[in-house]
Amino acid sequence: MDRAFQVDLRGMVDLLSHHLYGSPRVYLRELLQNAADAITARRAADPAAPALIRIEPPELTGDGTLRVHDTGIGLTEEQVHELLATIGRSSKRDVLGFGRHEFLGQFGIGLLSGFLVADEIRVLTRHGDGPTVRWTGHSDGRYSVEPAAGPEQRAEPGTTFILVPRRGAEQWVTTSTVTQLARHYGSLLPVTVRVGGEQTTVGAPPWQRRAGTAAERREELIRYAREQLGFTPFDVIDLAVPEAGLTGVAFVAPNPVNPAVRAGHRVYLKRMLLADNIDDLLPEWAFFAHCVVDATELRPTASREALYADSLLAATRDALGEQLRDWLVRLADEQPQRLYEFLQVHHLGVKALALHDDEMLRLVERWWPMETNTGPATLAEFRRRHGLIRYAATLDEYRQLAAVAAAQDLAVVNAGYTYDRELIERLPAVDRQILVERLEPTDLTTRFDAVDPATELALRPFVSAAQAALDRLGCEVVVRAYDPVSLPALYLVSRAALFADQLEAARERADELWGGVLDALAASGPPDRPQLVLNHRNPLVRRVTTLGDPELVRLAVEALYGQALLLGYHPIRPADAALLNNSFLGLLGRAVPDQENE
Template sequence: MDNAFQVDLRGVVDLLSRHLYSSPRVYVRELLQNAADAITARRAADPDAPATVTIEATGGLISVRDTGIGLTEDEVHALLATIGRSSKRDELGFARHEFLGQFGIGLLSGFLVADEISVETRSAKGGPTVLWTGRSDGRYRVELAPADRAEPGTTVTLRTRHDAAEWAAPRTVAELAELYGSLLPVDVTVNGRRTTLGTPPWRAAHPSPDARRRALQAHCEELFGFVPLDVVDLNVPEAGLTGVAYILPAPANPAVRGTHRVYLKRMLLTETADGLLPDWAFFARCVVDAAELRPTASREALYEDDLLDHTREELGRRLRAWLVRLAETDPAGLRAFLNLHHLGVKALALHDDDMLRLVDQWLEYETSSGPMTLAQFRLRHPGGRYTTSVDEFRQLAAVSGAQGVGLVNGGYVYDSEILARLRRIDPGAVLDRLEPAELATHLGPADPDAELRARPFLTAAARALDPLGCEVVLRDFDPASLPALYLTSRAAQHHADLREARDTGDALWADVLGALERSVAADRPRLVLNHRNPLVRRVTGLPDLTLAATAVEALYGMALLHGHHPLRPADTATLNRSFLGLLDWAVQGGTHD
């Protein structure tokens, strides 16, 4: 025998309050939604029907009166007594386009603040006024109202519980009605004060574009607390979406997803929607109204589907088109924007050639010749190079610049990928990554006589640094203030990493890594001593080769620190030993034999 499900309404209310709705305050939104939908249904048959919602809040009693289509007694039994049944879905169960609600649970939100809900309603189709009274324990009663309403419509009345008194305060009810329903196309009043604007600010008529811009800037400041750098109109016809994007006037954290204000059919869905824009567009905050996007059952978020994906892509295209237009019409405005939000544009440039051109032409990079755009850098340094780390750039910029090798700092986020993609927009753009060891070939050789005199010193220096896997060479280069330069290649760094892993691993891994190390070409790092530096010239002339070796170890440690290279335990020990050795020599007055 088939049996019908029994529903524990108190359990359902607990489910709504704890798991579906984020706060009891949504009861105002749900009551407004039902009232607006009832008015929409009546106006479909009678376009001249009044469109008003009157809310009275006093003494813990809240009533919401609308001029909507109302319900017959049969509809009251069918719709109000069955959880999940709604008149706002078609015969196939799909949401009807013109209505805000669709899930048949909106009225239950009243039980978040009250134990009893009464609905007095008269249908525009005819019939008497019906009174439905429901309680949170699941009981309900349907009867004829004591007096007939003069006009069709519905009045919902809540007598709030003592523990929900804060949600029934007149000021709170007015604020919530204004928050959720300020853009509704009906007149909503709370205790005699109108809370609706009527027309969304971005669709309001203004005498001039400047006046419209000022009005939207004021709207942004009221909603978000900042005056936007610019305002971008948004329009996605497939989603029935219109609105504006406000460009942040200060740098934003790209790791924090921006939140947006979303209305559905002019009823506020959420103030904190995320995922409406592509991740790269973290520099914008949106206010939009959509007719076709789907809400979740709680009506506090957007449902992820193909239409939302399409909307996100289209909004990204709108912002991208705004950037391109800004580059063409307002270069100063574009520079101001890039100074603040270059990360978002860089992220877009990774897969968009137009944005890559914009970055190439307008965004300044740190180079060995000072700040300049990539296009300017390529003109000045046709055979330029770039580094993939900030520390490497800082170590090598002065040296490479002095040798005529242009260098771009590609160590910040997205930069190295952008530099590698430049060939997509300019096949002649040759910007290769700098191999630090390659720079040694651009450094001039020392004077042959000086190198001959320094041969004993170089032999002692090579012996001191050989255990550290480093070679010593003498060169003559600018800037003269730099005594030593530590240069290593990627192959040498890989070789060093293998050796360190072998030394710290267990016996089995030591054998495996040792075999790998032997298979890798032994490309050793170099300590390049600058003979043009006065200190280096004095060190190479030291008669005490033991002291000279200690000095070279100190220069080696200083070059590692200057280049922000990681220090291995052996490097740290060498640096400490050389420092103590030189300190001991200085304390004893340089009298070592």
């Protein structure tokens, strides 16, 4: 007698194929899950029961159907009605008598996924010594249940799923495709899976195979990464989170990876592949590791293609991050050269962790060499040599000041690279004896020598003329004596002056309301002005100060201003560009005689 499903099956199939599952290929995973669950249920009562899933593609069945046979617990006719007519019901506990913790999937949804590639599904199932029951379902919502005919009777308990592929879906049930899918999803299942005569299961996960020495096991895992993930790992880290029933390994990438792109991890649940691209298994800073794990307690989403974001997943993520952190600490203690090699590749991940982990911060201070104006040095080495850590906060500041600071015997760390400034500023929080100081550009002027009073008096007319030339640019001209002698001029901007420039630029673009707010911010008093510090030890500067032609003085000072901007990697404003152009052309005009008017 024909009966009707208790759902709109056509709508369910559309929902599954277009919204729940990413591809029709998951149909075989769902059937494998159902078969593995049935075997689990039977072996709980009879541990000696066989554990075999046998798949026959159309090339073997000869009638165009795909058949999946299992040696599981099977179903009675009453169970067939309840499980196969009420799609999606969580009924394994109620009908089969076992908690859902024991099972991989959900029987109704797993069977329904077969309609992703088939218009008709037949199920032949036998429970215990009972008769074989035949269930036939159609994608239009009809199903029937009846005793199996003679040739369809099963000789032992278990279930056979028979899929009749729909037109256009035949490629999903070919021998090559089915073999590839069975190997992809179910290679680690604790049962034997065969497609035709070929076994696709390989036994226990590679990290659980304890045969041989530790070195041999490591080589086997490296070989696994090379074959399955496509790279030879820098190192292999064992992982275990008992509360999640998780075991596995993390493979450390041998090459730099983009920290903004989170690595996808291969996750198995009860040894059935969930997905190859789970991206929330590790903390964000651990982008250098690619994990392959199996878990029994983590929950999948409805599609079983991702992990359910709950407190257990969050605790697991933290535990795995802690194990990667411990691996780094062990490297520092036991294999410092290996740690140095690792940091050369993945320092960004370690520095990201050090932002909130004191042990990692100490590791970075001790082992990661930073750029300084006295040569590469770790922060610990730099501190031992110079007593404190003086740093330039940005790359531009370092470029502007490094050489000049070195000439004044000021050692400076370049903290302009990712995380470096934050790490340096955090060091006193873990050790109060560590002194850090940000180098203020105008601090250098306190290290420069003032010219003697007589010279200063003689330079006043020149300084007045130079100041007049640069007043319109908001720059103050001073004359000092400093090294290196080869540097004629230095452009210095304090943070207050830089803020004032940025505030003024924002004020010009703002509307009336925000303009008033910015005016209030700027009302605290006149800002510091940038300084053009002319080097009186430089022979060219001394010659410029003796020029008697006011126009030539103006052109020379403007040229020195432009050169100081360029050498200091300062941004060039439109007014600065115009000044550079005019000074160059003016000096060129003075240098090249006008022969036509001679």
